[in-house]
Amino acid sequence: MSGKKSKKIDITLSGRKTRTGSIHLITQAFQEIRDYFFKLGFSSEEGPEIENEKNNFDFLNIPKDHPDRRKQSTFWIDQENLLRTQISCIQVRSMKKRNPPVRIISSGKVYRKDYDQNHTPMFHQTDGFIIEKLVNFIYLRDILVDFLKSFFKRDIETRLRSSYFPFTEPSMEIDVLDVKGNWIEVIGCGMMHPKILSNIHINSQDYSGLAFGIGVDRIVTIRHEIPDIRILFENDLRFLKQF
Template identity: 55%
Template sequence: MLFDNIVVIAKKEIYAVKNINDLNKLKIKYLGKKGYITVQFLSIKNLNKKEKIKKSIIFNKQKKQIQTIIINRKKEIELEKNDKKFLNQKIDITLPGKYIKIGSEHPIKSIINEIEDFFINIGFKIVTGPEIEDVYHNFDALNISKNHPIRKEQDTFWLDKNILLRTQTSNIQIRTMKKEKPPIRILTSGKVYRNDYDSNHTPMFHQIEGLFIDKKVTFTNLKGTLSLFLNFFFNKKYKIRFRPSYFPFTEPSLEVDILNKNKQWIEVLGAGMVHPNVLKNIKINFSKYYGFAFGLGIERLAMLRYNINDIRLFYENDIRFLKQFKFNNFI
């Protein structure tokens, strides 16, 4: 082989082959242990240093050029093979495409988004806050007495004597009232934690609470807002009952029931006018400003909407359960 044109000769031979096996044979011929380039390196071992360096540079250059040609030809042969394979295939263009299953939003998340959108549209803003909370923001500022049963370990997850997992999202309301001046119109949502577990309770669940503080907020405003929301959420007008109740942080307090299709009253949420002691704790002038607050459990509303009798089903990650959600007419 001529020393100067070895790359040209190799290129002609490489591009003449039509398959990978023949290409590999040429690779061995030129770059193998007994191939042309290896022989050339062995032939210069007895030359002087200057000549040896000169020849080595040339042989390395030839080696790299031949390697590049082989790699490029291999890609071309593989591409030609694939093209021929696809061209020879018979494709029925009338066949339906492959069905790709698309996931859906978890029903709890979907309901949270739906409720938040409703209250945003009537002027509320969404506020979030810490799930690990101190006693003051979770209990004391909300007018919850020292001996209230919810403070006990049977109901609350305590991390130490002063730190706990929040038992309601009202802690966010306290933090917001400390930072902002009235008027305040917020909706708080998130996970809350209580030490309870059965078909109607889980240690972690989701809660949404609303707060409206201004100079002329009345009980009528509260009733109107809740009626508007419930008719929106259940997509119909239902008979709603407001009955007296008790919560430490509201006065007066109430619970709201709706009449289902079986003529049964179903409790859906709790609410009331913000207790003056709560406003006093946050240093808001309770003789000038008034407000209402309400709270509802997302899982509770989801169970009512979808006629589910066990809250734990939402958290078992059973695809058969999660994929079947559609609007129904439970109520």
């Protein structure tokens, strides 16, 4: 080539390896959760991460003075819209367009202003609900305890505690015992509050509702004995390729 030096290529050099990870632990968990509940007749629904105040709070019986509505707790975009703080708002959207009986499960990202070893500003939840004529609290307890045994692939020890949520009554939380002997809350659930059904024009005299929320990040860190939940979001291939 005139005026230019030809570039030599050494074909004996080894090629460059592309570093890859694996399917992320959260994605794996979503798949396992869906597989379990699909066998029980649930179908899956998705919804927007930017939600309005009515679906995120009002329709879920969360009062105007609730701490979650404050700017210190929630990422508000404007006076009416926010980054959803829970997946339960997909329940509202689903119930508005479907007639009972229904069984719906939803998974995705939610956002709250928390950040420490056990909390991140963005995390993952799976919510589910059933609206049928012949469902009760015992049935809800049984399918959730069985789910935990299925997910952890062992007879994990669980503990049930009464609790309070604006959208369920009665309510309970389910804890699991980790390898260090600590009880960790992983599921909140209960009978759907009659006011929730009334908000979407379902007669609570004819139908009962069950609802639950699973902390996906928590059950993942417990199963894999991960000490800090923030590791899940650092995209470190040295960590990801282990799974």
